[in-house]
Structures are given as structure tokens and as C-alpha cells.
Amino acid sequence: MGVLINKDTKVVVQGITGKEGSFHTKLMLEYGTKIVAGVTPGKGGMEVHGVPVYDSIKDAMKEHDIDASIIFVPAKFAYDAAMEAIYNELNPIVIITEGIPIWTTLKLVTEARKRGVNIIGPNCPGIIIPGEIKIGIMPGHTFKPGNVAVISRSGTLTYEISKLLSDNDLGQSVVIGIGGDPVKGLTIPEALKLLEQDPLTKKIVIIGEIGGVEEEKAAELIKNGEITKPVVAYIAGKHATLRTGVSFGHAGAIILGEMGRPESKIRAFNEAGVPVARLPIEVIDYLKQS
Amino acid sequence: MGVLINKDTKVVVQGITGKEGSFHTKLMLEYGTKIVAGVTPGKGGMEVHGVPVYDSIKDAMKEHDIDASIIFVPAKFAYDAAMEAIYNELNPIVIITEGIPIWTTLKLVTEARKRGVNIIGPNCPGIIIPGEIKIGIMPGHTFKPGNVAVISRSGTLTYEISKLLSDNDLGQSVVIGIGGDPVKGLTIPEALKLLEQDPLTKKIVIIGEIGGVEEEKAAELIKNGEITKPVVAYIAGKHATLRTGVSFGHAGAIILGEMGRPESKIRAFNEAGVPVARLPIEVIDYLKQS
Amino acid sequence: MFLYEHEGKEIFQKYGIPIPPNGVAYSVEEALNIAKKIGYPVVIKPQILGGRRGKAGAIRFAENDDELINNAQELLSMDIRGEKVKRVLVEKKVNIAHEYYISFLMDFYERKPIVMFSTEGGIEIEEVARTKPEAISKRYIPLEYGMTSFIAMEMLNDVGIKGQEARKFIPIFINLWKAFSEGDLLLAEINPLVKTVEGEVIAVDARVMVDDNAEFRQKWIREFKERRGGKESLEYKAKEKGISLVVLEGDIGVIGNGAGLTMATVDLVKEFGGEPADFLDIGGGAGPERVFEAIKSIIQLPNIKVIIMNIFGGITRCDLVAKGILEALSKLDLKIPLVVRLTGTNEKEGRAILEKAGIKAYTDMIEAVKKAVELSKGGE
Amino acid sequence: MFLYEHEGKEIFQKYGIPIPPNGVAYSVEEALNIAKKIGYPVVIKPQILGGRRGKAGAIRFAENDDELINNAQELLSMDIRGEKVKRVLVEKKVNIAHEYYISFLMDFYERKPIVMFSTEGGIEIEEVARTKPEAISKRYIPLEYGMTSFIAMEMLNDVGIKGQEARKFIPIFINLWKAFSEGDLLLAEINPLVKTVEGEVIAVDARVMVDDNAEFRQKWIREFKERRGGKESLEYKAKEKGISLVVLEGDIGVIGNGAGLTMATVDLVKEFGGEPADFLDIGGGAGPERVFEAIKSIIQLPNIKVIIMNIFGGITRCDLVAKGILEALSKLDLKIPLVVRLTGTNEKEGRAILEKAGIKAYTDMIEAVKKAVELSKGGE
Secondary structure, rough: OOOOOOOEEEEEEEEOOOOOHHHHHHHHHHHHHHEEEEOOOOOOOOOOOEEEEEOHHHHHHHHOOEEEEEHHHHHHHHHHHHHHHHHHHOOOOOEOOOOOHHHHHHHHHHHHHHHOEEOOOOOOOOEEEEEOOEEEEOOOOHHHHHEEEEEEOOHHHHHHHHHHHHOOOOOOOEEEOOOOOOOOOOOOHHHHHHHHHOOOOOEEEEEOOOOOOOHHHHHHHHHHHOOOOEEEEEEOOOOOOOOOOOEEEEEEEOOOOOOOHHHEEEHHHOOOOOOOOOOOOHHHHHHHHO | OOOOOOOOEEEEOOOOOOHHHHHHHHHHHHOOOEEEEEEEOOOOOOOEOOOOEEEHHHHOOOOOOOEEEEEEOHHHHHHHHHHOOOOOOOOEEEEOOOOHHHHHHHHHHHHHHHOOOOEEOOOOEEEEEEEOEEOOOOHHHHOOEEEEEEEOOHHHHHHHHHHHHHHOOEEEEEEEEOOOOOOOOHHHHHHHHHHHHHOOEEEEEEEOOOOOOOHHHHHHHHHHHOOOOEEEEEEEOOOOOOOOOEEOOOOOOOOOOOOOOHHHHHHHHHHHOOEEEEOOOOOHHHHHHO | OOOOOHHHHHHHOOOOOOOOOOOEOOOOHHHHHHHHHOOOOOEEEEOOOOOOOOOOOEEEEEOHHHHHHHHHHHHOOOOOOOOEOOOOOEEEOOEEEEEEEEEEEOOOOOOOEEEEEOOOOOHHHHHHHHHHHEEEEEEEOOOOOOHHHHHHHHHHHHHOHHHHHHHOOOOHHHHHHHHHHHHEEEEEEEEEEEHHHOOOOOOOOOOOEHHHHHOOOOOHHHHHHOOOOHHHHHHHHHHOOOOOOEOOOOOEEEEEEOOOHHHHHHHHHHHHHOEEEEEEEEEOOOHHHHHHHHHHOOOOOOOOOOEEEEEEOOOOHHHHHHHHHHHHHHHOOOOOOOOEEEEEHHHHHHHHHHHHHOEEEEOOOHHHHHHHHHHHHOOO | EEOHHHHHHHHHHHHOOOOEEEEEOHHHHHHHHHHHOOOOOEEEEOOOOOOOOOOOOOOOEEEEEEEEHHHHHHOOOOEEEEEEEEEEEEEEOOEEEEEEEEEEEEEEEOOEEEEEEEEEEOOOOOHHHHHHHHHEEEOOOOOOOOOHHHHHHHHHHHHOOOHHHHHOOHHHHHHHHHHHHOEEEEEEEEEEEEEEEOOOEEEEEEEEEHHHHHHOOOHHHHHHHHHHOOOOHHHHHHHHOOEEEOOOOOOEEEEEEHHHHHHHHHHHHHHHOOOOOOOEEEOOOHHHHHHHHHHHOOOOOOOOOOOEEEEOOOOOOOHHHHHHHHHHHHHOOOOOEEEEEEEEHHHHHHHHHHHHHOEEEEHHHHHHHHHHHHHHHOOO
């Protein structure tokens, strides 16, 4: 059981020999994630924290069952790494790498959809089912098992709000950091649909940001009745419309024309009956009320 | 009724304002083909032999029902013209143009298959149902209605053998000139499968050539029992293996390695019980015997 | 990153899209030289990143030297919606027969490139969409095959442009698509696209946005950045250090780790009545150097009164952040208060380091932000 | 069109595939100069379009000037399976540690490009396929995305090449794919691909076939053709006139319209005991000029005794063909008999034209071919 992954999901780490890849492999192993293999082209035969390294996923699959992948390779090589995971139909593929050009992500996501594979990210903290499995880079101790699902476009803000949840006895069924890039794999609406089906999830928190239309599309689903579970939202960047056309760290915060302004998102959520927290702590209040 | 087309098929001529396009539009109209529109980008508003000309297929389709296309544009522009027909899901698309690079045809055929559209050609004489409709450039008077189907990789050789058939009271249910290029839309095996289903076709003539493996694949189908109608074959270029690696007019006659040698084709047909005529006239004898 | 009109036109020219003869001037003298070279009449346009120059009365014409000098002088001392005009584009005036609109942009949600064409150029496309939607043709571009001339022709036909007339526009579609798709652009807009009295089709404006992440394969992005000066350069230098900085107009310096958390901090500052001076994200996994560089950047901002640093350690380790803070305090002449909120990975170690140096770190971000706002207003 | 080894290597070099230092020599003197420049030891290889030079004992080595002169002299006077050697490639000898094989080719039937790699190079791949199939890795390349380094790595892993060793080969896969897909190639084969004792990966041979139809977008094809001389040039000149000509070795000149019909004519000539001197297809819709040029080309062949012209008018009109024949008869000094078979579109008009000039045209192609064979053997 679980959304996209569960405690038995077997994971390959692409870019395992790099600094980030190696460090987080250790943390994921400590969290209990079944990391069965690593891949770094040219480093086949090595070991990282006891995990055997291969040159290619195909070579790793000769020795191991592999379900999912997490990618740490630098942006320049991310296309090839992700394409390799897609071709081998790993699912989900969590892309941690930041700085991947949008045209590259576009091609990756298009191919992944053709093959029915889920990409989480890029430029995301990954996915965690507290107490079971972590395919990502979030600080594990911040999360507690429970029945509130969190979908977030932000990294640290996810930890901030998840910590508030944990501190207030609101454990999490799953936390999905879908990433801050404007073009990405799993989107808020798609994640909502998965969570609606998840028996372990009772309530949902959406952590949105300025830019894009995911929040508006999500509100539409809720308004239509496709999502029936209670939803609470927080939108970061409410006061960031000061200068349009400037990247706010995440390219996701780019405001193209009128779309994606925070007022538009807040209005859409309100019309769908979703309370939007002004301060992070208000998320807790709204959840308790719902 | 009919293979791929019938007397009610409505046709657009792409490249209608060119010398070849205009000339054959006239001949096709005389044969009774329903040419409802022509397309030449930039010549929208003209008329050719009474057929209205448009800038784009989409513009033509605002005024007319269109089923199929025949393409006469020069090789340099053939990609765009064929892609336009594919996007508008015309079917079949007959590409008369010769000299299209193989990499271009590859892309066209790949896209056509994705969309479930049949391409006949390129570098082909087209398709004719004698007495009903001609979407092609073959001399109409050479053909007679009947129940022998002809599939041919050659142009003039098709006329030669069809004339022999007509002169010997063996009329044709359909004649498909699939064209001489090594990469093409409809292949001999695919055409065979269509003809097997065609109630008007009783016997089939295959006019093959050296190069490629279509004849071998066709023989396989016959041997498997997937094709049950009597088949007679003729292979051109039996003595053309003298110098490998030289284009014999049709790039289709390129002999790459061991594949596609005439002996291989003749052997395959013989093993499938298909008689292979040594002289064109023997096709008649074998048909009469079958 | 948005490009200046003249930068966008450089790209257009590289891809074979006709533009009027022009030149960039940083002074009245330069403007005069360009005008003499290309010949009157000319248009003088301030080069700013915001739009709506026309509405601001900032597009000027000159028939002779006197008019040019007056207008260039005026424009070069202008400030348009907070953006100082440092350079103008002096461009040959074209004889407009009709104004059109064309753009390629990325539909992030549908994950597809889109092309729009309209017979109504020179005004904002949103307005055309509202008042005359039939004058706009819009299509998604299939990624596998890109822009083809038949799609262009279909779009032109749809808005009533046919035959030989239509053919004139096709190279613009094809070449602008090439610029867009090969150049890692996210927006490539020509408004107006002008048909001249002489029958040519020319790009008279250029609004182009490029994906900064593509710098590793689009070498020109760096060149453009290096050519630019001024306000951007602080942000540019920060980026070189792996720091994402956007300068705003207030007096409270905001530093955070992660874009979302940093944005939330900016929001909270406003929420409690303060004015953020910037948005600065030190990124994931920052070490002491990046923290030091962040503080160093912020204290260079003109009106800065206080800094709020909001850190939630994940990949980022609190002890390393604390070390960076100490380094800044010892090496920089910090004349303003620094409010620190520190929690997450290695929090204990981080606090210990700061306490030794006599710095109290908050755990709760609301409290920390409130304190910073208070300090910015002269409180204690 | 197949390329000579040295032409193929030019393309490889353009795409960043390492090749040994080399030069093409048309004479012993040139060969000597090249060898002096690149330094001994060298390999001397005849440049011919057919394969199997090794088996013909035509690959030579030289350690010094004397050996070079002897071998170059011998090779430049050789005739390998009917192909005269006009030039040799003088190339630095590499220190072979191991020989591999790589090729990209087009699978026409599956309509997909395919890549093959083998650890057994230097011998024919068909032989490896027979004797040691596990040493070959083979993959279709997805058209939308092309060759990627992970596919290369998978293939290398599959034949037992791993780690850092495998990485050395990846640029060859990527660059050869680029050459193949950007250059409209139908075959790009390196056999052997050599790993040197020094650890480099180098293309020691090149077998490349290009699609002639792509000449309009691959300008180098024309350049290569123009640089070539000799036997090809007659075929090349014919192609310029829209005529497809392949020179064979017999004495009966064959002219037809359409490749299939022309091939069938060649077949019939052989069937009835004759020897075709060529394959000449005047193409579809030929007018008098092309017919004239066709006859003009054929009479330049060395052993020609008779011409059989087989025309089935479709798009091609018999009257225009007849006019071309008359023109040839009047302007060319035709010392050999011309047998004409003419049927199809405008047959009556065509026959009338020929009859006026006293030429009898056959209707049946068998009869015509039989007559031509008879004439070639000295019959009347």
C-alpha cells in the first residue's frame, strides 16, 4: 500500500558516486529505504555504503529487481540519466537535480507519459512515506506517520509545515515534494487524484507558490467534486509580484503575463471551498477544523 | 468496396499547379477520379482544370470533404507536404515524388503509422482500380477491370505486365505501385494482407526487384498460410548483382550485404509454393495454371 | 531572464528575421552618431525590461538632429516604473502598412510549446483576445516535428491571409521557431510584426525570455549577462556563488534557504508591516562561504536597516550556517542588526556556535520576522 | 553511393572520431611525401569501392622509403576484382591492442536505424555473427531521441566492456551516430575500431554509404563526386541530365524507361545469352533531349556492339522518344545498330516518326532483346 511507492519499493540511485548522491544514499538507507543498486557510467564495480555500483541500469537489472529511481546527476547529464530510467520503465523516477533546462524537462516528461511512467521533480525534495520509505533528500526526523498528505512545490517550506504538522500530532500518510520548476513530472492536480484514491490519506495540504496554474487547476478538480477529501492550502510568494519577469530562485516563480498571480490562486481555492492559510501555523488550525 | 480506395474516394492533389501535378490531374479527372481540390501553398484562389486550389489542406477541407491525397511536389518540399496530409489524417496518401531522402521517408512513415494512415510510395506510380478510380500516373488504357491484383515495386514494368494481363483477358481488381524506394509506406507483405481480405481479388501478382527483404517477408506470410489466394511472382534485376553498392536507378536496388539478392527471393517464393516467372509472359501462364 | 529589446533583436537577426537598421546608445552623442549612420527618420526607444513604454510616452521619433538630441536627452534621464533608462535603441523608422503579432511561448502546464499569430498587432494580445478573438490563431507545436510551414499556412489562412501574401509570413514562423527551440527560449514575441508599405515583413519589437538554466549550452546567455551592468550585476555576482538574489525596494534584508521558505519569509515581512529589501535564497546544502557571501551581498543594498535570516536545515546543516554567520560578523563591518532563525539538521551544534559568540537564534520563524520588522522601524 | 575509405574518414574526422594521421596519394612520389610527413611505420591501402582488400593481399606495410616505394608502386598498378587502383591511402600504423567493430545502418524493412557493436573486429561481421554471436550487441535506435550514451553503455556492458574502459567508447557511438543521422548516411561502419596499446580508440577503416537523394541538403556529396574522376564520371554526367546510368562489363548497350523495366531488359539480355554493357534508365517523362543524351552516353562505352532501347510509354510519350532517336541518328556518328522497342502512350505517332526515317520498331520486348543479342554476336 502507498501512493506511488511503499516499503518494499526497490530503488536505484543514479549518480550514487557523487557527493550528494552518496550522502543521501546513506541517509535513505538509514531511513530504511531499499536501495539495491547505484549507477554511475564508468564507475561500474565500485561500492557506495555497501551498495553495488553499475555502469547502466540495464546492467544493474541483470542482478537486481529494481522498481524506482532517484537521480542526483548534474543538470548537464540529467537528460541522459532520466532517459535511461524512462527506457527501463522505472516508476516513479525522482529527479532531485536542479537547474535542468525547461526544454530538456519537456522532452523527458513527454517521453515518460508515452511510457506510462511517473516523474517526480525535477528540482524537488522527493517523496516520503513517514516511517516506511524515503526516496528523497528531506530530513527524515521532521516527519511522523499519520493520515495527512502533503503536496508541495517548495522544499524547505515543506519541512517547515511538516514539522508544524508533526509537532501538532498531525502525522503524514505521504509527503510529495513535486518540485519548483515550471515544467515538471507529477503536478498538483495529478497528485491530488492519486491521494483521493489512497485509503491512508484522510486530509490533504497543498503548499503552492506564485507562478503557473497548477493551483488553479487543482481548485477546479475540488470544485468539480473529483476530490472529496478536505484540502487546506498555503501559497508562498503572495508579495512577490513586485517585479514581474524575474526568476525567484525557482523558475517556477516566473510570472508570465497575468497567469499565476497569488490572488488568482487564492480566489480559485476560496471558490472551491479550500481555506488558504495566511501564516504557516494557520494550516494546523484549518486542518483541525476540517 | 475496394482496396484502400473506391470510386467515391475524394482526392486532393498536392502540388497541383506544377507541370506534373497539373498534367496528371487532367488525366485522373478523365479517368473518373473525384479530384475535389488542389493545394499549392501561395497559390490559393487559382483553378487548375476546373479544380479549385487552396494554400493548405485545412483551408481546402473547410469547403470540401477530402479522403485521400496524391503528392507531386518536388523532393525538397515533400516532407512538408506529406506531413500536412498526415496531420490532416488523409488516407491513403500517394507520394509520386521521386528523390526523397531515405531519412525523410523514415520520419514520414513513422508518423503515418502512429496516426494509422497509409502511405503509398514515395517514388511510385500510385494505385488504380481499373474502370473506377486512378490515384496515380499510370497510363489508364493499359488496365482492365477483373480479379487479378498486382503489387509492384516497379513503374513501367507494372505497365508491361498489366498490359500482358489485359491482352490475355486477365483483368485487374486493383494495381498498387508501391514504389521503388528502399524505405516506403505500404510494403508487399502489408499489401498482400489487404488483398487477402478483398473479395474482388482472386489471384495476386507480385512484381519484385532485387534489394530489400519484402519479397522474402511476403513468401513467409504465404508459407504460414496467412495468404491463401494464389500468388505469382516476377523478380526484376536477376542479373544485376554484378556490382554491389551501386544504385540501380531505384535506391531500392541497392544491395546491402547478403540481403536482397535475387536468388534469396526466388528461393523463398519457391519454398512458399509461389511460381517465379523467368520472362514477363510466363506470369500469364502461371496465372492461368493456378 | 528577460532580454532587452536590442538583445532580442540580435537573436532575431542571427536567425534570419528581418529587423530595421539600428544601434544602441548610452549617451546622446552615441545616439546622434547612430542616427546619422542609418539616416532619418528614426525611432528612439528606451531599453528597459518592463513593458508598456508606449503608454509611458517613452517612444519618441526624430526627423533631424535637433529632435534626436532633445528626445534622447529626455529618455536617457527617465525612470519608467522604477527602472532607470540607461540606454536607448535608435532605429530606422519603417513605413507601416499593417501591424501583426506573433509569439512562441511555452505552456508550462500543458508542457507544450505554443504559437500565436494575430492580424491585430501593436496592441496587447490580451486586449485582442478580449475584443477580437477571431483575429488570433493559436496552435500547439508537436515536439517531435516542430514548426512546419504548413502549420504556419493553416494559421495564416485561419485569420484570412491567403496566397502569395501568406507566403511572406512563413519564414518568420519558421525562423522564430528555430530561435525559440534552439535557443532555449521560453518566450519569443514580436509585437508589432510590421508589413511595410514596400511589402517587407519586419520585426519592429522583440520581447524574449530565455531559460537561465540553459547557460551551460547557450554560451551567449553568459555573454549577454556580462555585457549588462548596474543593478543586475549584484544579482549576477550572487548567482556566480550559487546564490539566488532578487533586489526589491524595502529596508529589511531577507535571507532564506529554499525558494519557498524564502518567499514565505518575504510574505511574512509584508504581513507584519515591513518592507523586504530583497529575496535571497542561499540554495540547498549551503556551506559557510555561501552564508558569508549572502550577508556580504545584502549589506551592499542602499536602504538596508536589518537582516532576517531564516534557515530550516534539511540538506543544509545549521552548524555550517552558524559558522558562516560568525565569519561574516568578524570580517564584514556589519552596522545593522542580524536576526537569525535556525532549526533543523544539526540545530543544537549551530545554536551552540552562535551562543558562544553571544548571538541568540530564534526557533520560530514568526517571532523572528516580527522582531526584524520591529527593528526596521527603529524598535529595539 | 559508397564512399572511398579516405572520404569516409574525412567525415569521421569532421564529427570528432579519431583517425590515424594520413594522406591520399595518386603517385609513388606523393605517397613518399606523405610517409615522410607522418613518419614510419605506415600502412598503404588501395582506395577502391569494393571490400576485402586484405584477402586480395592489397594492404601493405612500410618501415622505410624503399618498402614504401615498392609497395606503393605495386598497389598503384593493381586491379582488384575489376576495379583499377588509382590512389592509395598512406596512413600511420597504429599499435593495436585490440580490434572492435561498430556500425550504424538503416534497416529498410523495419524502417529504423540500427547500431551494432562487437568485441571481434577486423573480420567480417557476418562471420562473427555465425561463429560468436555473443560478441555482438545490436540495438534499434529510437528515431525521436537518437543515440544516447546510456544505450551505448548498455551495449558495451552486454559484451563485457565495463567501467572506465567502457567510457572510452561512448564518444565513438555518439559521434558516429551524429555523422550517420546528420549526414544522410545509410551505412557508417568502422571495422576495425582499434584500441591502441596507448589506450586510444581510433577508426582504422571506414565504410560509408550516403543517400544520393540527399544531395540537395548535403552539399559535400556533390563536392566528393566532383573530386572523383574516371569511370564514375560518365555516370555522374548522365545523372546531371536526369539519367540513371550504371556501367557494366558487356557489349550490349541497354536503355529503358523506369528502373524495373530497364532491369528486366538487362535480365532478358542475359537470359538470351548476351552481355549487358550498362543499365541506363532515362527516367519518367523523358523528352527528346534525354533520349539523345542517353544514346550519346552509351556509345562512349568501350566494347559496345549494339544498343537495345526498351520503352513502355506511360508518362513518357513515344513520339518524343522517337524524336530523340532521330536527333541522335543525325547528330551522332552512330557506328552500331540500334534496336528499338516502342509501345504505350502516343505509340502510333512515335512509330510514324521512326518509319519515315526507315527505322522499324518492335512492339514485343522479347523479340527486340533477342534481335539485339543476335546482333552482338555478329548476326544480321
